[in-house]
Amino acid sequence: MNIFTWKIGGAAGDGQQVAGSLFAKACNQEGLYTYGYSEFPSAIRGGHVAFGVSVAERPIHALYHDVYLLIALNEETVQLHTEEMAKGGIIIYDSGKVTAQAIEVAKKKKIEVCAISLAELIKENGLRPIVTNIIALGASFGILEYDVNVVYTMLDKVFGAKSPEVRDMNRIAIDAGFNYVKKNYLGKKLFFKLNEIQASKEKVILNSNNGVALGAVASGCRAYIAYPMSPATTILHSVAEWAKKTGMVVYQPEDEIAAVHAMIGAMYAGTRAMTGTSGGGFALMTEAVTLSAITETPAVIAVSSRPGPSTGLPTWTEQGDLRFVVHCGHGDFLRVVLAPSDPQSAFEQTALAFNLAEKYQIPVFILIDKYLSEGYKSFDNFKTEVKIERGKMLTQEELLKMKEYNRYKLTKDGVSARSLPGMQNGLHLTNSDEHDEYGFTIEGWTPEMRVAQVDKRAAKLPAILKDLPKPEIYGEKFAKIAVLGWGSTRGPMLEAIQTFENIKYVHIPVVWPIDQKAIEKAIGSAKKLVIMENNPTGQFAELLRGITGITPAKLILKYSGRQFWPEEIVEMIKKIK
Amino acid sequence: MPKLTDFITTKKSTWCAGCGNFGIWAAIKQTFVELNIEPHQAVNIFDIGCNGNGCNWFRCYGFHSLHGRVLPVAVGIKLANPKLKVMAISGDGGALGEGGNHFMHTCRTNVDMTYIIHNNQLYSLTTGQMSPESAQGMKTKSTPQGNPLVQLNHLQIAISAGATFVARAYAFDMQELTRILKAAIEHKGFSIVDILQPCVTLNLINTSSWYTDHMKKLDDTWDPANKEKAIQISGSWDKGIPVGIIYKEERPTLEDSYSLNTKEPLTQQVHAYDVRELLKEFA
Numbered sequence: 105m106n107i108f109t110w111k112i113g114g115a116a117g118d119g120q121q122v123a124g125s126l127f128a129k130a131c132n133q134e135g136l137y138t139y140g141y142s143e144f145p146s147a148i149r150g151g152h153v154a155f156g157v158s159v160a161e162r163p164i165h166a167l168y169h170d171v172y173l174l175i176a177l178n179e180e181t182v183q184l185h186t187e188e189m190a191k192g193g194i195i196i197y198d199s200g201k202v203t204a205q206a207i208e209v210a211k212k213k214k215i216e217v218c219a220i221s222l223a224e225l226i227k228e229n230g231l232r233p234i235v236t237n238i239i240a241l242g243a244s245f246g247i248l249e250y251d252v253n254v255v256y257t258m259l260d261k262v263f264g265a266k267s268p269e270v271r272d273m274n275r276i277a278i279d280a281g282f283n284y285v286k287k288n289y290l291g292k293k294l295f296f297k298l299n300e301i302q303a304s305k306e307k308v309i310l311n312s313n314n315g316v317a318l319g320a321v322a323s324g325c326r327a328y329i330a331y332p333m334s335p336a337t338t339i340l341h342s343v344a345e346w347a348k349k350t351g352m353v354v355y356q357p358e359d360e361i362a363a364v365h366a367m368i369g370a371m372y373a374g375t376r377a378m379t380g381t382s383g384g385g386f387a388l389m390t391e392a393v394t395l396s397a398i399t400e401t402p403a404v405i406a407v408s409s410r411p412g413p414s415t416g417l418p419t420w421t422e423q424g425d426l427r428f429v430v431h432c433g434h435g436d437f438l439r440v441v442l443a444p445s446d447p448q449s450a451f452e453q454t455a456l457a458f459n460l461a462e463k464y465q466i467p468v469f470i471l472i473d474k475y476l477s478e479g480y481k482s483f484d485n486f487k488t489e490v491k492i493e494r495g496k497m498l499t500q501e502e503l504l505k506m507k508e509y510n511r512y513k514l515t516k517d518g519v520s521a522r523s524l525p526g527m528q529n530g531l532h533l534t535n536s537d538e539h540d541e542y543g544f545t546i547e548g549w550t551p552e553m554r555v556a557q558v559d560k561r562a563a564k565l566p567a568i569l570k571d572l573p574k575p576e577i578y579g580e581k582f583a584k585i586a587v588l589g590w591g592s593t594r595g596p597m598l599e600a601i602q603t604f605e606n607i608k609y610v611h612i613p614v615v616w617p618i619d620q621k622a623i624e625k626a627i628g629s630a631k632k633l634v635i636m637e638n639n640p641t642g643q644f645a646e647l648l649r650g651i652t653g654i655t656p657a658k659l660i661l662k663y664s665g666r667q668f669w670p671e672e673i674v675e676m677i678k679k680i681k
Numbered sequence: 682m683p684k685l686t687d688f689i690t691t692k693k694s695t696w697c698a699g700c701g702n703f704g705i706w707a708a709i710k711q712t713f714v715e716l717n718i719e720p721h722q723a724v725n726i727f728d729i730g731c732n733g734n735g736c737n738w739f740r741c742y743g744f745h746s747l748h749g750r751v752l753p754v755a756v757g758i759k760l761a762n763p764k765l766k767v768m769a770i771s772g773d774g775g776a777l778g779e780g781g782n783h784f785m786h787t788c789r790t791n792v793d794m795t796y797i798i799h800n801n802q803l804y805s806l807t808t809g810q811m812s813p814e815s816a817q818g819m820k821t822k823s824t825p826q827g828n829p830l831v832q833l834n835h836l837q838i839a840i841s842a843g844a845t846f847v848a849r850a851y852a853f854d855m856q857e858l859t860r861i862l863k864a865a866i867e868h869k870g871f872s873i874v875d876i877l878q879p880c881v882t883l884n885l886i887n888t889s890s891w892y893t894d895h896m897k898k899l900d901d902t903w904d905p906a907n908k909e910k911a912i913q914i915s916g917s918w919d920k921g922i923p924v925g926i927i928y929k930e931e932r933p934t935l936e937d938s939y940s941l942n943t944k945e946p947l948t949q950q951v952h953a954y955d956v957r958e959l960l961k962e963f964a
């Protein structure tokens with residue numbers, strides 16, 4: 105695998121994320137592809153924060169474990185990340201922050217080290233401590249023997265037009281680190297060189313929360329109503345930041361219960377609205393999912409998981425809420441759970457979520473996790489076109505022509521046309537009680553109507569299945585071993601699979617409802633099925649078995665709060681016979 | 682011009698004969714007629730409770746929501762389409778127990794809508810348990826030894842939290858109730874009308890004659906602009922329950938904060954948007 109991974113670690117607030125983003129952008133500037141990911145605690149200051157970037161000469165889908173160049177702004181970086189160092193890797197460390205003992209440990213592992221006093225370089229160059237991270241970035245490029253002019257061009261692009269002073273200050277900081285390393289560590293070389301490649305230099309880097317936010321704007325979502333909770337919060341931040349330009353109403357109410365009900369109210373009134381949260385916040389929303397279901401009011405809810413139960417590990421990742429999202433809410437009703445696997449699919453599936461929610465008048469989920477929410481992927485060509493489908497919505501003219509309008513009319517496909525409040529001749533009752541075709545409470549003395557309404561709502565399933573994206577197949581189509589995954593496992597799996605010639609990866613983009621035929625077809629002739637999930641019990645495997653009887657020969661599970669590393673997947677697959 | 686009968690559906694009421702809900706229902710209809718609001722222009726969001734069952738015999742755009750959740754649903758509707766006349770209807774249980782947090786915070790929004798609380802000081806649909814409005818010591822099915830909690834002064838909370846129209850009325854004083862409802866609906870901002878509603882079947886303490894004995898009408902000298910006094914008087918109960926428009930102020934609404942009144946409603950804005958400009962931020 106020709107992948108280079110760079111990582112920077114330091115105390116929270118030291119600017120690792122900024123340095124990481126600039127590192128990736130400088131690589132993009134040579135056409136190279138990047139995948140960045142941030143690891144951090146749930147605190148604003150104090151605690152350890154790291155940001156890693158893997159670089160490749162082709163589109164890259166995950167962060168790699170093995171680090172070739174580690175920047176240690178504090179002692180903990182050396183302590184926590186030396187384990188990740190690849191053979192032939194180099195650690196650049198701040199000699200003012202990292203003790204000799206810590207470095208001895210690294211040296212014993214035959215890792216090259218370069219000391220640099222960042223505080224001294226700040227002083228010498230008349231800089232402010234705020235650019236300490238940028239000096240370290242300059243030092244990284246020095247070791248890599250990267251063309252410093254490319255870094256300048258990147259700085260021009262990022263800061264130039266908006267704030268030339270900031271650009272200039274960053275330039276001095278880059279030079280300080282770059283020149284120091286060139287002068288003092290000429291002999292320290294990485295076997296790896298980052299060379300310019302023939303690919304677009306006009307890349308964008310975004311994470312899946314950005315994908316969801318952009319998807320919402322593009323699909324005509326006019327109200328985003330949410331209460332902050334990591335890792336979903338940055339969706340709220342993005343749409344709030346853009347609200348002036350987009351005109352979207354971004355509203356943070358008193359709690360998640362209010363957020364989801366207001367979203368449903370806005371959908372009922374006839375606009376497109378959405379909410380987003382993590383598992384804990386979603387736990388508060390579940391009653392409203394049932395409200396959406398029985399009233400057939402469209403609902404779009406993004407859930408970005410973190411390890412639970414309870415507060416769990418707020419800033420780490422897990423696919424542990426699948427069972428919860430699929431089963432949440434009392435009663436028996438239809439829902440769709442989409443599981444994007446990168447920023448592009450997050451964008452597309454957000455657009456799809458609105459179409460499905462409105463066409464079928466059901467709750468639709470976009471289920472992601474922290475690895476996706478904070479995973480920064482580079483794209484040459486990020487597609488932003490959307491198709492809007494609103495389903496059966498009556499116009500005022502159509503309503504006026506109708507002799508009798510019934511909001512919950514029993515139809516063959518289960519979908520009955522909507523009128524919107526304010527329209528003449530469209531009166532109805534949107535009722536959380538079981539109801540008749542107008543919406544009147546039936547109280548149970550007409551059990552036929554209860555059965556008819558349940559059947560009507562369930563009748564939507566066949567059409568929904570037709571609208572859902574099919575399982576994706578990667579690798580060797582006729583392989584004996586099929587690995588199956590969903591959501592965020594796709595990234596590391598796409599990397600890992602490149603090592604093998606006789607493995608097939610079946611990716612499930614929609615985790616509920618389960619399309620048995622499509623999944624059976626995708627698994628095809630494989631003799632051995634392995635299901636890979638980032639949770640402790642194999643939640644998708646359990647759903648799959650329940651619906652289809654398909655039982656995997658083996659589960660590959662991880663639930664340490666960390667995502668899968670491509671390297672470890674390779675090792676796990678090698679063990680499968 | 683709408684008629685009273687325009688607001689009636691084909692469904693018969695299931696309220697007990699003599700229930701205070703009838704008075705409230707009649708006054709709301711009368712108010713809509715007097716204000717020339719057509720059934721299709723009115724969106725009423727009903728809670729779960731005896732009061733909310735009225736959704737079946739009130740002809741309008743009705744939304745029978747979940748217990749305690751009428752306010753956030755109403756806020757969402759109002760943000761999406763400020764042109765609608767939005768009224769949320771709840772019992773004291775839904776409004777102050779299950780929905781207490783929404784109550785407090787919706788006061789802060791000053792969203793332009795009216796909130797009607799059928800206050801019978803009891804959970805009635807569930808056959809009579811104590812509510813946040815039950816007096817301390819009151820014996821109910823869930824408190825046979827007497828309610829251990831003090832009664833909530835919700836109108837005091839409402840004024841402190843930022844509601845801009847706070848009134849109390851009596852279910853069986855049709856004329857006064859209609860006057861207050863009219864003022865509440867015409868008020869630009871979040872208006873609360875707490876309506877003392879005898880529950881003839883289950884609340885044998887706070888009966889019609891009890892209310893008649895305890896109510897104290899605010900007279901013409903009452904200045905609803907005086908916030909301090911309004912907070913003070915809205916807290917009184919045993920020595921006379923204040924009835925009338927207790928507090929009123931003008932303040933920009935939630936819709937104003939988003940400049941929604943100067944644009945076409947969000948319901949008219951759903952189409953594909955070009956996000957290529959936004960995407961540049963990620964370059």
Ligand SMILES: Cc1ncc(C[n+]2csc(CCOP(=O)(O)OP(=O)(O)O)c2C)c(N)n1
Binds near residue numbers: 731801804805806
């Ligand atoms: C979440 C939830 N909890 C409990 C109930 C049961 N429940 C129905 S109505 C009600 C209270 C009714 O009291 P109130 O809101 O004062 O209305 P009233 O019946 O007195 O008009 C309760 C607890 C419910 N429907 N939903």
Ligand code: SF4
Binds near residue numbers: 805879884
């Ligand atoms: S139980 Fe009380 S509140 Fe309910 S309908 Fe009867 S009288 Fe009215």
